[in-house]
Amino acid sequence: MIKLLKIEWMKIKSYNAFIVISSFFALGIFASNYLAYYFKKNVIDPADPTGLISSGSPFGFPNVWQTVSYYSGLMLLLPGLLLLILVTNEFTYRTHRQNIIDGISRTQFTQVKLLMAGITALICTVLVFVAVLLFGFFVNTGSFSFSGIVNVWYFFLKALTYNCIAILIGVLVRRTGFAIAVFFIYTFLENGISLLLLVWAINIKKNHNIDLGNMGNYLPMNAADGLLYSPFATFTNMARKFLPSDYTWLVLALAFIYLALFYFWTQRRMLKSDL
């Protein structure tokens, strides 16, 4: 597999889209968090001296683990987009066929792409970890703490989910432009449906006193999204008793189930179809 990863690196290291999107993502992680920090400090805090909307220091330890993970998570469509382009490029240039003709198996071709999804998620997570330390020590309002580091793990899970969805869409759709459109439309649609499901769950709780949990988080992308909460969710916290419970264990289990599903679907598609 090391050999195959080296080959993947040979394919992407000179690719302009890779350099541009990776740079945007890396800058975006620091820029989005800095923007949130700046907004909190210069807009929210002066307007909300009592701390009604937001209390405490979201960029100080231990809250910074959650804050940076959450805001960095908003950038995760970018690595997904990059992987999507890299996969559909293989179909556009028909190099997926040539790779197999030249001597790798269909399974190896798929596995190395999924491994790339994992490695990309890991690199993104390392960047987030660095960003947490930078902001945490920069703001320096509390002593260093690992409390809340689980949010970085949730970020990794979210990144992995987004990347695997991107690869699955790439393998299913194959054409770059169409696949990018499907990726964004799917994201948009799933968020819309997720919101409807949440409203439905609230009504069921209100009318029948049955707590089905936040059903919006039971969908593939939202299962990973739902593990990371916004640090400024004051209004959500205030309305907590009207909202369905957050069954973290269930959402986490679903996130793993979806990942397994993406893995096997991608494999099956590549193993069974004509290339």
Place this chain on the structure above:
Amino acid sequence: MSILSIENLCKNYGRVQALKGVSFSVAKGTVFGILGPNGSGKTTMLGIIMDILQPTSGTYKLFDEQPDETSRRKIGTFLETPNFYHYLSAQKNLEIAAALKERGANDIPRVLELVNLTQRKDSRFSTYSLGMKQRLAIASCLLGDPEVLILDEPTNGLDPVGIAEIRQLIKQLHQQGKTIIMASHLLDEVEKVCTHVAILKKGELVVTGDVNEILANEDIVEIGATDIQQLETIIGTLHGYSNKKIQDKMIQLFYPVGTTDVESINRHCFNNGITLNHLQLKKKSLEAKFFELTN
């Protein structure tokens, strides 16, 4: 040893049967042509052998073994179109190919020189002409000097000089003992380059065997006389022809290439009391032979 053996291979695309139970084998050291008109199933068959298409039924073996990626690595294959990363140079594309094949990383300068692309090795693939792309694909096949080559329409898009060079290259490789399997719809290409041939027609194998036997040209002698019935009678005592056909007031005699003696035919008729009013030697074209086999 058999390099490739195919057993009852079938491939359906929905209701369309692209391959209908094709079987044949390719012996080591041959230049094996797969000949057929467009849509006859040549590329489909090679695609199945290279595991990029799934057969509907049937089996095949490479090197007398169940095929896998290891057996594909031993073969230099160029299938249908040159497939390379458009944003990378020829050099970098060949480095990737060599890494996939696990051979030929040090062979890149040689193969680039062989196909006259050394000067353009650092240019992006997207800047190449069709002929250059084709030559790069052939260079990639030659990486690491494989014992077996599979080439699908290798001279497609090349100029006449390029076509001659590739054909010469194939002949040289054959002299070195390599096995070459080549799909083509060009009859004269197969005839000039191949030692063996399999002819496909609408997914069915028409015939397979030695190219000299299957694509052997015939000389045709057309003779005519006022009394065609008597002419037919005396032709019955003439030797040397392989077949005859009667057309209107003409009789066609088919002779193996180079064995026709027009004078002796004329003498034979005259000695038997027939004066010919028509005597013409015709060469049967390869195209006519091809149409005869595939129609």
